[in-house]
Amino acid sequence: MNKTLLVIALLGMSASVYAGDAHVCGSPEVKALSNNQKTLDDNTIFTCGGGVKGTIPELAKQGWKIVQVTDQMGTLSPTDPTKSTTYSSLIIQKD
Template sequence: MKYILTGAVLLLSIGAAQAGEAHVCRSETQKVQKFIGLSDNTTFTCGENVKGNIPQLASQGWKIVQVTQQVESLGASPTSYYELVVQKP
């Protein structure tokens, strides 16, 4: 039993030591009437030090894990933006 517990602790510590970095990124807000959509030119801001479009983020080693479109307001002039979740292993 002691060896099983020790092995489990070692496996968990190896996974924690290899943990990567992840960020939630946001594009600029667009008016829905003039909505351009997602493209290679859409720029995302991911915290203070990570910024770029999808090809730039990929060339920096970021893996795109999730893409969602968010509605910011539904009033007289509705707005929307894209959100990415990126991570590095």
């Protein structure tokens, strides 16, 4: 009986060690209305929750999968649209 409980406890602990992890990441903000707006590329650095940071290739090498990429409104200036900013957002996860 005690061995069975021990095996069940160890299996439960090993499953929690391999639980997935996910974070939201954001790129630096850029002006929304700019002719020379920087586009999302392999050099864009993302800052994520949990202290994770890097470019898309660096995140992939660390084992992160990109689940979603979206553009977000950073700062909205209704009185002066040239001051409005946007940024890219990633959702990353590891299994």
